Amino acid sequence: MRWLSLWLSLACQPLLAAEWFPYPVRADGRLLDYRPLPVASQPWRICALLPHGKDRYWWGVAWGLDQEANRLGVRLGIYEAGGYEHADVQVEQFEHCVAEGADAFVVASINTYDLCSAAEVQSKAGRPVIDLVNRLECQGLSAHSRVDFADMARTTLEYLVRISGGRPIQVGWLPGPADAGWVQDAELGLRDALPGTKVTLVHGGYGPVDRSRQAQLARELFKQHPHLDYLIANAEAAAFAAQLVRNIGSEAQVLSLYATERVLEQIREGQVLAAPTDSPVIQARIALDLAVRGLQGEKLPQLVSPQIEMLDADSLDRFDLGRLMPPEGHWMIRQELPD
Known part of the structure; x- marks a missing residue:
């Protein structure tokens, strides 16, 4: 995977070399370019x-x-x-x-x-x-x-409806932990987007976004519903399911509810179809x-x-990865509040 590490490293360089702003946002419903303070007082x-x-x-x-x-x-x-x-x-x-x-x-x-x-x-x-x-x-x-993860979920479902040509499809759903606000919002977004479509949504259950729990939920979902057309899942479940569908011979295509570095690798390799990013x-x-x-x-x-932008094999090359992940070689930062 050396080529991927090099690609990620080079792709993140612009954010290191230049300021990240002005940045297009929606602020209280208005589109504008966000400009932060030059320095704190x-x-x-x-x-x-x-x-x-x-x-x-x-x-x-x-x-x-x-x-x-x-x-x-x-x-x-x-x-x-x-x-x-x-x-x-x-x-x-x-x-x-x-x-x-x-x-x-x-x-x-x-x-x-x-x-x-x-x-x-x-x-x-x-x-x-x-x-x-x-x-x-x-x-x-x-x-x-x-x-708003309601918008993330709506964007993902609209993408599926578009690429499926409006035909009837069965879509699995593995959102994540039930009490998390972003999961509740995503489920609301999906419910709002379903009317008028030919999508049948199959809920796979809730769980922490760790690999062991999400792998268990994914296995059970495909066992109970072996003929899913698509799966929309949290990033950990999507990453596991992308490998699972190949191992069990399923024709289901996997989408992640949000983008991570691992998900982007799998989009590049054709294992995950797409994911929206919230930068x-x-x-x-x-x-x-x-x-x-x-x-x-x-x-x-x-x-x-x-x-929100939808990332797939076609759009990924145009996306600034520095909006989504740290540069190559940077891991999780944990630090005490300085005096």
């Missing part, structure tokens, strides 16, 4: 909480946060809870950041509710809390930097900039979202 101390660091999606988020902190000149702690089954750990990490005197918080939440009481206390005290990627459903949050590196950069703006007294937009 002081070295604010900011905590970022992520659900886990098991896959390249969250490596990219952590890298984007770290890069933007360096550019703005702020001090950043990055904590990951170890998985969607560890909501209690994320609550403890938030409390740790409060005890350490963090000025602001960027939160990619495990679920929509467990951090709400603590987040509301900090918001009322004038410490910005920015919702990143996953949807934290609380009163009084300062701003949201995320793409997580950009979401992370915007979230940190919003936190600094909030600390400096600016009025913030409530929701800032990069535009």
